[in-house]
Amino acid sequence: MLKTKLQYRQATIENLPLPTKPEEQFDVVSIFEVVEHVDNPAPFLDRAGLFVKPGGWLVMSTIARTWISWFTTNLMAEDILKIVPKGTHDWNKYLNHDEMTAYFSSRGIWEPPQIMGVMYVPGIGWKRLPGSENLGNYFIAVRKAQDTM
Template identity: 65%
Template sequence: MAPALAQAAAGLARGARRSKAAATGSWLSQGLGRARGGLAQGQQPSSIWAAAQSAPRWHSTASTSSVNPDEVSHFNALAADWWNPHGSSRLLHLMNPLRHDFINACLASQPDPASPPRRYLDIGCGGGIFAESAARLPSTEHVTAIDPTPSVLAVARAHARRDPALAPKLLYRRSSIEDLPVPPPDRAFDVVSLFEVIEHVDRPAAFLDRVRPFVRPGGWLVMSTIARTWTSWFTTNLVAEDILGIVPKGTHDWNKYINEDELRRFFADKGWSHPRVMGVVYVPGLGWKEVRGSEKVGNYFFAVRRDE
């Protein structure tokens, strides 16, 4: 392991030991979203699943929606800069190769890996960084990419039009998962992705239940998110947003982060199996690197396979 990675891993291990007690079953109150916010007096922490169920609803044609209007407004403001590899989405560009590595590891782990061509559904596709790269793979039949954010989706479509070869393999739709028609079983997707999505939605439990019929039996639901710990608040909210400014302010709400063990419990006995996880750390100058154990304190990938 390179010295920088070794130091990062050691630091994360120390952070995991310090934050484990606070992160298991209790955490900061709703009032601590940022360093300047402080603790809300007299307020007790509550489960992210319960908190999400009480969040304000976003009006849509569906009876309920996971879409948060504040999140839509925030990402609309970032749309123009989305494809700048040195801009506000720089960390997403750097993370994209690891997304493919994780998906490939999931597919290779099953005894009967799906044979190409594969069909993808990218939920919360943003400006299309992952969707475009997936559509370019020779093993891909088609990518359907959805997002409720109009300005961001316009950027995704405009960028894809630069390459006519993408047209038959990539379709962008402005939609939430609640408004997307469920496909017939024989047209469900081999891979459904939620990259940097689950920590931005309202009602995450209902959202994940809604996603299930879009994954074919034997297919994979893959996602990336952030653990809810003191370490992640310090790195993603205080340092990345407030001090260094490498992530736009307001991108992350620490109260909506979700721990790996919460996801494992949620998917248990619901027709999913073979959970996989990969912790990743951003190392300045080196980019995102896999660091074992870091899923307990910060960014991580998570996947489950739908039972046959």
């Protein structure tokens, strides 16, 4: 039964046709490791939100703009360990969780976001690290109000 209902789409948000009715929207829209690479996050998130059904979830990960995130992503990951190509991360594009919270609050169609600080451990994966949303990586989940389209 789930096989017939589950849809995966790998595409840029700009290339997807906009939904015109709730049946064309999704229960969950997942945006991981993307927002911190986008030049203009507000229009990007506005468009992504159009794909979320009323009562559905937008689930994301991103990186806070702190000296620790610069140290781990730019200096360590790019320059010293070379585990990602140099220039992958632009620290100026990182978004603090209070900026994300303010964005969703300003739109009037989202419930207050749930935010969880995390750390990526190579070879192990993501680990929850309470309080670290103020330091580096964090997950954010926000539910769209029921009375929207």
